[in-house]
Amino acid sequence: MRTSLFILFLLSFHFVFSQNQIKKSPTPNWVNSISFEDKDVNSENGGFQYLLLDYQDNFPEEASYKHIAIKLLNSNGIQSNSDVSVVFDPSYQKIYFHSLQIIRNGEVIDKLNLNNFQIIQRETSLDRSLYDGSLTAYVNLTDVRENDIIEYSYTTKGFNPIYDGKVSGTVYHQYAIPVNHIYTRLLTDKHDHFDFKLYSDASNPEIKEYSGIREYVWNVNALDFKLYENNSPPWIDIHKKVSFTTIRNWEEVVNWALPLYTYPKESVKEIARSIPQKKDTKATITSYIRFVQNKIRYLGFEDGINAFRPHSPEKVFNQRFGDCKDKSLLLVSLLRNIGVEAYPCLINSYLKDSIFSELPSVNAFNHCIVNFNYEGKTYFVDPTISDQEGDLDNLSVPDYGYGLLIKSNETTLKAIAPTPNPSVKVKEIITLDSINGNATFWVTTTYTGSKADATRSYFNSSSRESIKQDYTEFYRYLYPRIETANIVDIIEDDSIKNTVVVRESYTINKIWEDGTSGNTIYCDIYPIVLEPYIEYTKATNRKIPYYLGDPFTYEQTTEINMPETWNGDNMEISVDGKYMKYSNTTNCKGSKITVTHDYALLQSTVPGDSIETFLNHIEEIKNELHYYLTYDPDRAKFKVSWISVLLVLLSVGLTTSLSVFLYNRYNPAPQEPDTNKAIGGWMVLPLIGLCLTPFLLLFQIFSQDFFNHNIWVGVYNAETELPSTFLFVLGGELIYNVFQLTFSIFLMVLFFKKRTSLPHLISIFYIIILVGAVGDFLALKFLLPDLYAQSDPEESFKLILRAFVGAVIWVPYFQISERVKETFTKTSKNKTRELSTVQNQTI
Structure with missing residues (x-):
């Protein structure tokens, strides 16, 4: 009372x-x-x-x-x-x-x-x-x-x-x-x-x-x-x-401030003895930084002269709180006590580089940090930032621009070297148990620099239950039926590199959504973590710069494990600008789909006359963020494509007719005496390739679902400039593949019968393969530019290169090889012409 x-x-x-x-x-x-x-x-x-x-x-x-x-x-x-x-x-x-x-x-x-x-x-x-x-x-x-x-x-x-x-x-x-x-x-x-x-x-x-x-x-x-x-x-x-x-200059500000930042040195020795010492100076410096950041509470009573004069290190240490000046002077005193050159540094957290346009003034600054030198390197650290990690090589300090050291004979502002841009790396694994079923959702996120500091602070100041709830609600926007997180926690906190790794685990009930037509269902794969990083207010015809925030990098990889093999296009899209860069790739292989998003903000501001271009780039990015898995049960049922059957019969019929004609009517005379040599030597290699060709082509034809009616319907409805051209190219590819298959069988027959027509016809076959590979590439590039943009040109170049190498090697071989001339000597009459008979007839 x-x-x-x-x-x-x-x-x-x-x-x-x-x-x-x-x-x-x-x-x-x-x-x-x-x-x-x-x-x-x-x-x-x-x-x-x-x-x-x-x-x-x-x-x-x-x-x-x-x-x-x-x-x-x-x-x-x-x-x-x-x-x-x-x-x-x-x-x-x-x-x-x-x-x-x-x-x-x-x-x-x-x-x-x-x-x-x-x-x-x-x-x-x-x-x-x-x-x-x-x-x-x-x-x-x-x-x-x-x-x-x-x-x-x-x-x-x-x-x-x-x-x-x-x-x-x-x-x-x-x-x-x-x-x-x-x-x-x-x-x-x-x-x-x-x-x-x-x-x-x-x-x-x-x-x-x-x-x-x-x-x-x-x-x-x-x-x-x-x-x-x-x-x-x-x-x-x-x-x-x-x-x-x-005030005439910055040196006068320094001379005004120097008496304010004095302290009794003897008291600092007592303080230092109360803080556990490390085995080397570098580790001790880091220990002092973390002590002041985390053990001295940020709290300031800045009335009157206390708005500019820091309290003594002893008082700050004993009361365990202080403002930016108090904490900075305490850290400076501790560093000086172990022989490290250190100074308070006054900065303006808003003006940054623009402080050069200001007149020298004691009111030009609103914050105080610490500068120190160790082993020939200059460091800056903000002692008011708690939950920060990283050794001296990984100190993270905000982009303050320039500061004024409270140091004798200091006459100008000193540049504060920027630290590497922070980064966010997201790895998502979504495993679907069935079509139209549920999914498990794992997320692993790695933060570096200031992003790691912010994440660490968030986890240290919040209960695990509230964190789980926050994370779950965040994803519920994308997946309404997601269950409360099973795991959300920091699984790795690297105090040397200042990285934080957060692991999350969820169950998503019925990840699929109903489509707008028929029985179609879809699943939206979307980088929701990236979304807030690229949200900017609309602005045009500006006269002043547009503030974007501090530069950073963002990487996301999403692996989708499907319950069955999934046919999808491989795509690569990029948006490159002066102030940002973005790329997006999609790779489908078997039942695994991998989607990546890479984004980098390169500068903190955009000039007013460039903001429209920047925001247009952002809209381009937003248009590429969604990746939809779409499934139509009706189209998924196999239906025979009678067009494919007709094209195959037509190609087989024409190729077979041509083969019969060539078999009976094309009988070049042998060029060398018929020694009736067996098949051997280097010609075994093309024979092996010829024998494998029908099997490879059959696999290719059936793996590409040429006989599935739904594939042809999908091609016709594809979002390309000319769907009919797409159908024409697809039909041409089927006819070409069937021709290769049929003609390769015909060549095998000629090869084993050692017919004289084989060297010429197989040479033509190699040339047709080369022309077909080049033609396929040109048709894709010029007739279907949209599809070409989504394809991998390297695969086409590899195919052309293989065909070119095969033609360069084997066409000359079958035309000039003596072994070929001595092996392929038989004609349609199935007899060998003896050299002597030919000579007698000539005489």
């Missing part, structure tokens, strides 16, 4: 003290009085419109004056502007209200009553575990009506003492909403250094000097508002603005 009362007493004292920080006073004498006009108001621009934004800063007196007038156009404007609030830090600031009134139809209604003000501590950065100690003084205005003008003015006295007299800031002369009048006035000591920089065509100021003061005044109309486009990079600022600073 006493403890509760004590806490209430402290809170009461705090808010009473804060209440005393808000006072009522006349407008300071140094302020220029600025009036406003109620005109150029357009209700189409929203529920309210600013008539005046009057900002005047007096740096020598550490005072900032604000004077604002807002016209409320409808109920939405009343809802969002009936509260007047001021944020301040009670440790060094006081608020003086000069006016708070409502102007209604020219009548002024005074609303300034300090008793109506309330003090609250909102902590707008609480979601990032940061407490800045700032308070908000606000008053809720009563009796606010449409077309009222709310006008108020106040002065904030006191600058953060940590600045040590250094001043910097930014004032905007354009917003995403129209503003009738923006008045900006800066008063500086004329002897002080003061720089300003204009952005986005902001106007130059009027400059005056008087009584030791230099005055800068901007008096602008800001009705020409600008809206940000979707996916604008965080470092892009499209509005007119003016930045100013009293």
Whole structure:
């Protein structure tokens, strides 16, 4: 009870003290009085419109004056502007209200009553575990009506003492909403250094000097508002603005920060003794990094000077929490304690490389990391990232661009070398138990770099049951009848390479879906993990770059084990762009289908004039993501194709007739004395090939289902430019194969009978095989370009090469070989002509 009362007493004292920080006073004498006009108001621009934004800063007196007038156009404007609030830090600031009134139809209604003000501590950065100690003084205005003008003015006295007299800031002369009048006035000591920089065509100021003061005044109309486009990079600022600073260069920022990052070295030795030491320096460095990242909680109290000055390493270690500055200084102190050169490094996580366009300022940074050097190499590490792994060679740090080392004599920003792009590799195995049945679904995903860090953090912060539920719901979009995951867990976590491997296992009930016509069923194989990585908002005719996110690579292999042999096309598709690359392959072999998807985001932004091309490439990719297994029970039943039978009979009949004719009528005279030599020597090789040819051709004809009526129907309905041409080529291939088969049998007969016609006819046969292979390739390429694009040209080239080599070797052999001439000497009369008889007849 006493403890509760004590806490209430402290809170009461705090808010009473804060209440005393808000006072009522006349407008300071140094302020220029600025009036406003109620005109150029357009209700189409929203529920309210600013008539005046009057900002005047007096740096020598550490005072900032604000004077604002807002016209409320409808109920939405009343809802969002009936509260007047001021944020301040009670440790060094006081608020003086000069006016708070409502102007209604020219009548002024005074609303300034300090008793109506309330003090609250909102902590707008609480979601990032940061407490800045700032308070908000606000008053809720009563009796606010449409077309009222709310006008108020106040002065904030006191600058953060940590600045040590250094001043910097930014004032905007354009917003995403129209503003009738923006008045900006800066008063500086004329002897002080003061720089300003204009952005986005902001106007130059009027400059005056008087009584030791230099005055800068901007008096602008800001009705020409600008809206940000979707996916604008965080470092892009499209509005007119003016930045100013009293700091000459980055070295001056370093010299300002150096005293803030000092610490008692003796205390660090005690801290180091509390952390287990490793056997070598490299391992100890990694151990210190992991200790600060994982054992020191990220939490910051950044009120007043604590917004810039880190707490001592000893305090951070003992309390086991700290913000980015605290954690960075602790890690720096530990590394220095073992002789490693290390420094805090200030960075801006939003500006990245664009920080070079900023003026030197103590407010230019919003984050702190660590730089250290070891064995001739420079490393950067972010001590605020928990659940990170990897040795020094595999440290992952976000793309921060450039940073400022808090190091003596440091004069410029230092480049932070980017780490290798993270990757996601997915291996899926889908095994179907039957057509129109169920399936088992295994997924193995390997993450590297920052993707591994994020996955590890997710598993460390979530229960296994909630993870299973999340994963199952994710896949349920694709497979509605999927059962809750059997397994979802990390099966490998490599602390050296910083890789995480996650294994998943599911059962999918009735993976097949009913088609839209007849009894057709289908199964959709889709890379659902890739989908969110390529979702981008539509955008055309942009003027500023389009932000895509950090570059990464994605690879997916899906193996589908079918319950039976599956006929499918092998395909390869690629989409190559300047900012991304994608490829998709499909391979069908027996009952196994393999589908791959490879995607790489190469850059984080796309110029505005290139976004349409990029998004068109993304649409091309999306059109190729689905792979459908389609099954029609009616078409699956075998039906004899009478067209095939007719073509076979026609080809057999014509080839047989030709063979009979050649057998009886074509009897070349022997070229050498008939020694009646037996078949032997090199000619055995073509004979073996000739004997195998009928069997190979029969296998080819029946394996390609030429006699299945459904195949011909499928060809006719195929998505090609000319289905009739496809049928013509298919029929021609059947006729050609049957011709080869029949004619090869005829050649076998001639071969074994050692007929004189064999050398010439088999040479013609080899030439026909070569011409047929070339013709098949040309027909595919020029008559069926769609099918050619999906085929593997290498197989055609191999076939042509084999036919060419066979013709080159065996055609000359059968034409000039003496052994051939002495073996094939018989004619249709089945007798051998003796050389002597021929000579006698000649004489």
